[in-house]
Amino acid sequence: MRNLVVALALSVAMPTGAALADTGTQQTSDNPKVQVVLDMVDAWNTQDWDRVVSMFAEDGSLHSMMVDPIVGHEALAARIGHIGAGIEEITLNVRNIGQVGDVVFIERVDEFVYNGHAGAVPVVGVIEINDDGSIQEWREYYDRAELLEAMGIHTDFDAEAR
Template sequence: MPNTDRKVALGLEMVEAWNTQNWRKIADMFTPDGVLHSMMVEPVVGREAIYKRVHALSDGLESIELKIHNIGVVGEVLFVERTDTFTIRGKYGSTPVVGVLEFDGDLIKVWREYYDRAHLLKAMGLTTDFDQSSRH
């Protein structure tokens, strides 16, 4: 399988892990020193820290679906344009996101997420940020 196709397949595998709320698989798809960086908060570094972070998102989460609009590789980087839809504590919400993933072999080295944080928090029905490390 060409490298471009492999990266797209890995991106789709990650989306499926999110859609099935398989938090362990999500973390295991990162290198041991991998980085998950929602651009408006401090990056989460290390596979186990990533696991704790994504697993914490499951608190009150009833469903989540990452709906892909466009996915492709530019250079060595995978870009995923999507809308994340979710139900948390009985409230349905959605937010548009672009994910940018860099790989080391078949593992994610860096995953950057770009979205409107205020929009996400409102969609989640929150009046304060759930992430204490966010920048204001």
């Protein structure tokens, strides 16, 4: 499944005007839905947690596919605030991004320092953006065990919340 998702993300053509974070080129897009996702990448890279939450629809969701989705601004703010409190540095390095139908796909490598633990994790995001330009659903595909190990966490923070 992971290889299928990565292969799909790799097959997505880069839209005209978009740019990759690790190429050092301009980070803009003529595609409004792709631009929303690039703006979200910028919000994470600048650790602007309020902006991250505000980019979701009021009933929007963030769904790391191996755990239950986080739905709504209040729940998103609590989750992102909890994780953000431990992030000392973070860079979402975009490798590929594009739109298929109404969905934006983004392949990236997230590099971070979390509570003194440096790590990097490959991620594929599948994002649905509504007509007003807000994120309705953001599905994340990555190796959960690899992420937790890179963060230096022994008990999954989402399991603790349940």
